[in-house]
Amino acid sequence: MDENEEESHYGFGVKIIYDLSHKIEMSGWFPSELIHMTESSDSVGIVIDIMHTKEEKCMNDFYHKEKLADDIWIVGYLDCDVKVRFNIIKDALNANN
Numbered sequence: 001m002d003e004n005e006e007e008s009h010y011g012f013g014v015k016i017i018y019d020l021s022h023k024i025e026m027s028g029w030f031p032s033e034l035i036h037m038t039e040s041s042d043s044v045g046i047v048i049d050i051m052h053t054k055e056e057k058c059m060n061d062f063y064h065k066e067k068l069a070d071d072i073w074i075v076g077y078l079d080c081d082v083k084v085r086f087n088i089i090k091d092a093l094n095a096n097n
Helices: 082-093
Strands: 011-016 024-030 045-053 072-079
Touching: 045 082, 072 082
Parallel strands: none
Antiparallel strands: 011 024, 024 072, 045 072
């Protein structure tokens, strides 16, 4: 839900690889203003395998009409230490909504 309690057209999915690395793969659509190519102490890095905007790949796609031209599709995995991955998984499993 967005700030107006309306369903957002942004979202992403995660896949946890249950082995010694506990790699967290993710893919989804993000507003361009949330994506930065510089490191920050208050964000989690993503190692990107695929990245493109709607304008680059999906302009005539029936399924993505609600996306803005500069919205970004990302496929990759989280680049963070074990403690951060643990906290992400714990918070996701304990989420109320």
